[in-house]
Amino acid sequence: MLISIIVPCYNEQEVIQITHNRLVSVLEGITPQYELIYVDDGSQDETANQLRQLQQKEQQVKVVLLSRNFGHQMAVTAGLDHVSGDAIVLIDADLQDPPEVIKEMVNRWYEGYDVAYGVRTDRQGETPFKLWSAKAFYRIMNRLSDVSIPLDTGDFRLMDRRVVEALKMMPERDRFLRGMVSWVGFRQVAVPYQRSPRLAGVSKYPLFKMIRFAADGILSFSLVPLRVAIWAGLFTVALSIIGIIYALFVRLFTMSWVPGWTISFIAILFIGGIQLIFLGVIGEYIGRIYREDKRRPLYLVREKLGFGSHQQNGCV
């Protein structure tokens, strides 16, 4: 039984070594059979060099260097494409998710579960706004989307090989892994843990990226925004019909029909506004279809280290 750990790293020079030591000491306590796959997501600092050194010292370490920054979800995807383990664990490089929890996840896996996902019971060292927005996001997401995503989960989780094979069959560009893992099904179980503050360095998810990420989650797992457009359209049409009847009535049966200017003006504005909003919604989906249709690779690999005879440069 081989356990693979995937660690996406983007400008994590301050924490790599510490994280590595913690991971190794936890893993040694579980099984000698493990591999650590570090994916460097185009870091601009010393991360890549540090990973090289790690890899030279320890044969359990494998490194995938991406050609540029592709984002957290793509880095994890690259990792998934390179694992050979029977169980695969995703964990952040900043030790916000305590590696000690892996042991419990592995126990769950031995019990026969295919996915053991971490649920944060407590998050220290985050701003109240981040806590609030994350909470709101998971609740809105579940209201809107077709699959239910467990509340307060991140990507910290253990997955059986079968689940990873299923994920690999999902070539979509707008990747929202925790949603995808819910979608594939299998037997899943929650493992509660406390989320610690970042060990060092800064969060790579500023507000803007968080909003993008949330939009990816909602738009790729839900058609509700499109359906809202239909309902809003119907509602507007109903209102307009009342308005038309009223206008006709005033025009035909009363003498005071000249100042109807106001209502037509309002109607034009209102309908125009609604249409613009939903053209935007539709545009968003079309943009996604377009991007999907280009069939570009999800990420490009600059170099691979520690993959034996498969070691090569170039694209995947």
Ligand code: UDP
């Ligand atoms: N990360 C990455 N590429 C990016 C941004 C982040 O590989 O473009 C990695 C980062 O190194 C870390 C993990 O994804 O291991 C989570 O990022 P971070 O801790 O900054 O997010 P937060 O915990 O603040 O949501």
Ligand code: MG
């Ligand atoms: Mg973090």
